[in-house]
Amino acid sequence: MAATTKEKSKMLEYKGHPLRRKDSLIYYGSMADKYIIMLQVVETKPLDDLSIASRIVVQLQLTDPDLKSRDRVVKKSEKNSFFEAIDVAAVWLERALAAG
Numbered sequence: 425m426a427a428t429t430k431e432k433s434k435m436l437e438y439k440g441h442p443l444r445r446k447d448s449l450i451y452y453g454s455m456a457d458k459y460i461i462m463l464q465v466v467e468t469k470p471l472d473d474l475s476i477a478s479r480i481v482v483q484l485q486l487t488d489p490d491l492k493s494r495d496r497v498v499k500k501s502e503k504n505s506f507f508e509a510i511d512v513a514a515v516w517l518e519r520a521l522a523a524g
């Protein structure tokens with residue numbers, strides 16, 4: 425039980441929802457909820473010695489495992505920075521979860 429609590433305290437969150445990264449995909453929200461956001465970094469640009477996301481696809485998706493992946497997408501948008509993308513994602517997720 426203590427390990428689970430430790431893991432949760434180390435998990436990155438934004439506005440009360442977890443963020444998980446796998447390569448160029450960032451998942452925002454919990455799979456236990458009805459909706460989740462998928463942020464896909466499509467393009468990056470160099471800035472000094474870093475790579476900065478310059479094109480990100482934002483998708484509001486249903487978490488129903490019985491649906492095909494293309495049928496899970498409820499909303500989709502493309503943004504030019506990570507900050508724009510995560511702001512849109514937070515609003516979409518809050519509204520979707522509030523609506524049920």
